[in-house]
Amino acid sequence: MPEKKCKEQRTKINAFACRRIQLMRYSARQQRPCFFLSPNVQTMPTEGIAKAKVLVESLPYLREFSGKTLVIKYGGHAMVDEELKKNFALDVILMQYIGINPVIVHGGGPQINRFLDKMQVKPSYVQGMRVTDGETMDVVEMVLVGKVNKEIVGLINHFGGKAVGLSGRDGDLVQAVKMTLHAKPNAENRPPELIDIGRVGEVTRVNAEVLRTLQQSDFIPVIAPVGVGEDGQAFNINADLVAGAIAAELRALKLILLTDVAGVKNSLDELISTIYRDQIDDLIEAGVIQGGMIPKVNCCKAALDGGVAKAHIIDGRQEHAILLEIFTRKGVGTELVA
Numbered sequence: 540m541p542e543k544k545c546k547e548q549r550t551k552i553n554a555f556a557c558r559r560i561q562l563m564r565y566s567a568r569q570q571r572p573c574f575f576l577s578p579n580v581q582t583m584p585t586e587g588i589a590k591a592k593v594l595v596e597s598l599p600y601l602r603e604f605s606g607k608t609l610v611i612k613y614g615g616h617a618m619v620d621e622e623l624k625k626n627f628a629l630d631v632i633l634m635q636y637i638g639i640n641p642v643i644v645h646g647g648g649p650q651i652n653r654f655l656d657k658m659q660v661k662p663s664y665v666q667g668m669r670v671t672d673g674e675t676m677d678v679v680e681m682v683l684v685g686k687v688n689k690e691i692v693g694l695i696n697h698f699g700g701k702a703v704g705l706s707g708r709d710g711d712l713v714q715a716v717k718m719t720l721h722a723k724p725n726a727e728n729r730p731p732e733l734i735d736i737g738r739v740g741e742v743t744r745v746n747a748e749v750l751r752t753l754q755q756s757d758f759i760p761v762i763a764p765v766g767v768g769e770d771g772q773a774f775n776i777n778a779d780l781v782a783g784a785i786a787a788e789l790r791a792l793k794l795i796l797l798t799d800v801a802g803v804k805n806s807l808d809e810l811i812s813t814i815y816r817d818q819i820d821d822l823i824e825a826g827v828i829q830g831g832m833i834p835k836v837n838c839c840k841a842a843l844d845g846g847v848a849k850a851h852i853i854d855g856r857q858e859h860a861i862l863l864e865i866f867t868r869k870g871v872g873t874e875l876v877a
Contacts, residue, residue, distance in 0.1 A: 597866040604865070605638035607792040608754070610847075612782035613691070614646035615799040617855030624694060627797075630861045631759060632700040640754045642785060643702075643761045646778040647687040654682050666720055667834060671737040671775045679775045680706070683763040692761050702759040707766040708773060710749040713781055715740030715766030715774040740766045740774025742781060745788035783838040787845025793865065794842045796835055797855030802873030803828060803836065812870065816843050816877045839875045850875040 611631070617623045634641050648669070652662055655678060663670040671679060688704040695702035707713025718741045722732040753760050764781040766774040779796060786794040803811045805827055814822065819840050822828045828836050832852075839850035853860045853872030863871045 593867075596868065600866045601637055604792060606640070608640040608642060608786075608789050609634065609793045609795060609865070610642045610644065610782050610786035610789065610791045611861065612644050612646070612778055612794075612796045613855075614648075614778060614797055615855045617797050617860075618645065618647070618687075619649070620856075623855065623858065625698070626858050627855075627861070628691075628694045628698050628700065630859055631695060632698055633862070635700065635757070635759060641759055642750060642754075642789065642791070643691065643759065644764060644778055644782040644785060645683075645687060645691055645761065646764070647683045650687055651679055651682045654678055665734055665736050667831065668718070668720065668736050668739050668777065669775060671739050673738070676738045676773060676775060680765050680773055683765060688761060688763040695759060695761070700759055701757055702761050703753055704761050704763070705749070706763040707776065707781065710746055711767060712746050712749050712762070713742055713764070713766040713776065713784070714744040714746070715768060715776055716743050717768070717774070738772065738774050740768070740776045742766060742776060742784040745784050747785075747788045750785070750789065777834070779835055779838040783842040783845075783847075783850075786842045786847045786850075790846045791842075792848050794839060794847050794850040795861060795864065796839070796850070796852045797860065798835065798852060799854070799856060800832070800852075801854045801871075802852050803832060811873050814873060814875045816840060816875070819875070836875070843875060843877045848877070 613627065617627055631641050631643065651669075655662055655675070658678070660675070660678075662675075669675070669679075684704075684706045688706070692702045692704040705712060707715070718736065718739045720734040720736055722734055750760050762781065762785070764776045764778040766776045766781070768774060782796070783794060785791075801810050803814060803822075805811055811827075814836075819828070819836055823833060823836070835852055839852065842850050851864050851870075851872055851874050853864045853870075857863070857871055860871055864874075
């Protein structure tokens with residue numbers, strides 16, 4: 540073989556060997572298999588293809604949701620389990636990075652009960668509402684605003700987000716009046732009896748300017764459901780109701796309620812994927828929607844009436860439940876539409 544041709548062959552072999560070593564080193568750094576070590580054998584990563592398909596499926600939703608506001612009621616087991624808490628924070632950060640404006644309203648009932656238990660105070664409820672005297676209101680505000688809210692904000696910021704904690708008293712964000720409940724009448728001609736449940740409020744107005752100012756500066760508002768009355772008095776308000784009122788005031792594209800159930804189920808215990816606004820009352824009357832699901836569905840109904848495009852009730856115990864609900868065709872919960 541001529542010397543010149545041998546030299547060219549050695550150069551090709553050396554180049555191939557160097558390329559092979561580079562790929563092996565790169566593969567080791569990435570801690571994944573190298574798929575192109577042989578010029579004749581190439582293996583396609585099936586996991587990567589599956590992820591690519593998910594991204595392609597989500598593209599129409601990314602376009603639709605960019606620049607829009609989503610209000611998320613954060614509660615249930617997703618606030619307790621450490622891995623779910625981390626997933627929630629990452630999901631919210633991802634939404635902001637792709638142009639969605641998330642607004643978070645959180646609960647904290649179990650945390651309040653644990654604190655009351657240490658004080659040897661037994662919680663009391665009427666029609667699902669916590670009876671809130673002055674002492675209990677102090678505990679509610681301390682736990683929700685001083686502890687739970689700061690933990691959520693800290694977690695989001697820890698993973699690279701920009702979150703700001705608020706209560707409804709900040710900037711008169713959530714204005715409220717005292718809620719009155721009526722006992723069920725015992726006799727047909729007897730007027731219903733009023734029940735005093737203390738400093739429990741219902742939303743009268745939301746100061747959306749506070750939230751829009753934060754959104755313009757790319758902050759994620761995290762709101763504790765404590766409202767303020769005309770005299771500056773604090774009110775304990777159901778977090779679902781606060782989330783619904785804020786979603787309506789912001790004309791949010793979606794209201795999402797994280798719960799500890801899969802969604803609304805029919806009499807066969809099958810998940811109902813879609814419920815229309817005009818079906819809600821009939822489903823309640825038929826007993827399909829019952830118990831603790833009734834106030835959640837009514838909250839969604841009020842949000843739809845206030846201009847929200849869609850409401851979702853989803854299982855917060857499932858990893859990345861929010862992303863699966865809004866970025867996939869099938870979703871993972873029940874959507875309610877006008």
